[in-house]
Amino acid sequence: xxxxxxxxxxxxxxxxxxxxxxxxxxxxxxxxxxxxxxxxxxxxxxxxxxxxxxxxxxxxxxxxxxxxxxxxxxxxxxxxxxxxxxxxxxxxxxxxxxxxxxxxxxxxxxxxxxxxxxxxxxxxxxxxxxxxxxxxxxxxxxxxxxxxxxxxxxxxxxxxxxxxxxxxxxxxxxxxxxxxxxxxxxxxxxxxxxxxxxxxxxxxxxxxxxxxxxxxxxxxxxxxxxxxxxxxxxxxxxxxxxxxxxxxxxxxxxxxxxxxxxxxxxxxxxxxxxxxxxxxxxxxxxxxx
DNA sequence: AACTTAATCAACCGCTCGAGG
DNA sequence: GCCTCGAGCGGTTGATTAAGT
Numbered sequence: 001x002x003x004x005x006x007x008x009x010x011x012x013x014x015x016x017x018x019x020x021x022x023x024x025x026x027x028x029x030x031x032x033x034x035x036x037x038x039x040x041x042x043x044x045x046x047x048x049x050x051x052x053x054x055x056x057x058x059x060x061x062x063x064x065x066x067x068x069x070x071x072x073x074x075x076x077x078x079x080x081x082x083x084x085x086x087x088x089x090x091x092x093x094x095x096x097x098x099x100x101x102x103x104x105x106x107x108x109x110x111x112x113x114x115x116x117x118x119x120x121x122x123x124x125x126x127x128x129x130x131x132x133x134x135x136x137x138x139x140x141x142x143x144x145x146x147x148x149x150x151x152x153x154x155x156x157x158x159x160x161x162x163x164x165x166x167x168x169x170x171x172x173x174x175x176x177x178x179x180x181x182x183x184x185x186x187x188x189x190x191x192x193x194x195x196x197x198x199x200x201x202x203x204x205x206x207x208x209x210x211x212x213x214x215x216x217x218x219x220x221x222x223x224x225x226x227x228x229x230x231x232x233x234x235x236x237x238x239x240x241x242x243x244x245x246x247x248x249x250x251x252x253x254x255x256x257x258x259x260x261x262x263x264x265x266x267x268x269x270x271x272x273x274x275x276x277x278x279x280x281x282x283x284x285x286x287x288x289x
Numbered sequence: 290a291a292c293t294t295a296a297t298c299a300a301c302c303g304c305t306c307g308a309g310g
Numbered sequence: 311g312c313c314t315c316g317a318g319c320g321g322t323t324g325a326t327t328a329a330g331t
Contacts, residue, residue: 015324015325016325035316035317036316036317037316037317038315038316050316050317051316051317051318054317054318058318087319087320087321088319088320089319089320090318090319090320101318101319101320102320105320105321109321109322
């Protein structure tokens with residue numbers, strides 16, 4: 001008995017999914033629906049664990065799964081919700097229609113934590129959260145504003161969440177028809193959609209100026225955790241790496257946010273949304289160069 | 290061109306939780 | 311109350327690709 005179980009386990013396939021496997025899973029689920037993943041895997045003729053099938057379906061094959069880079073707005077939502085809930089990836093994912101917890105987790109680990117390492121700040125620390133809220137999130141808001149204004153100029157019906165390089169699942173029926181579809185009313189009602197700007201600082205839509213809504217820079221200067229801590233810090237390595245960063249957090253009048261280098265290319269008009277809509281925090285350090 | 294390093298992301302693993310017997 | 315099983319979650323790994331030297 002134990003041997004047959006072991007044999008069964010040994011026969012299970014691992015690693016990347018093949019097209020045939022994907023097709024088997026899609027066909028089975030379209031006929032019988034999701035759930036009971038272990039028996040589903042067997043019934044579908046897949047030599048995979050139920051877990052593996054579930055993951056593959058949820059993260060890649062499910063029709064409303066979005067692929068591709070996160071928009072600035074989506075990134076903003078992630079930062080905002082992560083500051084509230086921490087590593088509750090699935091909870092955060094519920095507020096980003098079409099995005100999976102895995103995708104969000106990967107984004108956080110590869111992009112956001114990278115910047116924390118860069119600054120030598122613990123990504124779970126208050127300092128880092130403050131850096132995000134005071135500095136990077138307003139920058140993202142700015143991009144969201146730019147995106148929405150440029151998209152409204154080109155087409156009034158295209159929502160910000162759906163613009164850019166987002167791709168539908170390759171198996172989605174509409175995938176070949178359009179890359180920039182509007183989210184359906186049903187989809188929107190399924191998720192409590194977070195408007196990032198509402199929870200951080202409301203953009204001034206009447207004037208179209210986001211900069212007026214940025215954090216109070218004089219206050220930022222006064223209570224600059226970064227400035228003070230970096231100067232009082234005897235750790236030479238930390239100062240060496242962080243001095244410019246910290247000073248700039250602390251002396252905003254010397255380096256207003258609006259002066260930050262956005263990108264080498266005009267990310268709105270270049271048409272290369274696949275590259276430039278992606279929030280690249282490295283841009284934030286480029287003013288030093 | 291060849292090699293190394295870094296970045297990305299799909300997939301796996303172990304754990305917890307809740308439902309049902 | 312205990313056990314089993316399915317489902318889901320968060321952390322981690324490893325293969326692939328891109329960038330740098």
